[in-house]
Amino acid sequence: MPQWNPDFETGHPTIDTEHQEFLHQLEMLKVAIDAGAGREKVVDLIVVLQRYVLGHFAREEAHMLRVGCPSHGANCAAHREFSHKFDRWLELLTYSGTPVSLLLEVHRESLAWITHHIQKVDCGLRACPAHGSVPVSPRADEVRKS
Numbered sequence: 001m002p003q004w005n006p007d008f009e010t011g012h013p014t015i016d017t018e019h020q021e022f023l024h025q026l027e028m029l030k031v032a033i034d035a036g037a038g039r040e041k042v043v044d045l046i047v048v049l050q051r052y053v054l055g056h057f058a059r060e061e062a063h064m065l066r067v068g069c070p071s072h073g074a075n076c077a078a079h080r081e082f083s084h085k086f087d088r089w090l091e092l093l094t095y096s097g098t099p100v101s102l103l104l105e106v107h108r109e110s111l112a113w114i115t116h117h118i119q120k121v122d123c124g125l126r127a128c129p130a131h132g133s134v135p136v137s138p139r140a141d142e143v144r145k146s
C-alpha cells in the first residue's frame, strides 16, 4: 500500500479518511490473494469494496457539487468509468471461470487508478478553500447501515 502522504490530502477529513479506507480495503484484497484465498472469498471482498467505493463516490460527488468544486464534472465522469470495472471483474470471476489470479490485475489497476485519481481530480477540492468545514453528507457510517 502506498504510504499516505500530503499529496493525497484533499483538505476534507471525511474524504481523506474514506480514501484511506479505500486503500486499506485494496490492501486486504492483496493479502487475501497472496494467501491463496478461494474464488468465493475474493468475490466477497470485491463486492464489499464495490459497495464502499460506490458510496464514497456518491458522497464525494455531492460534496463537490455543494461547494462548487471545478473538478466536479471530471470527477463524476472518472467515477462512472471506474465503477463499470467492478461489474466486469465480478462477471469474469463469477460466470467466466476466470482464474483468481485476475485479482492481481484488479488490485494493480485499482491501486494505480485511485492514487492517480486522488491527486489529479479529487485534490481539485483544494481550489475550494472553505470546503473542509462543510460536512460530507450522508456520513459514511449512515450509508453503510443502509
Ligand SMILES: [Fe+2]
Pocket: 060, 075, 079, 117, 121, 122
Ligand atoms: Fe473522486
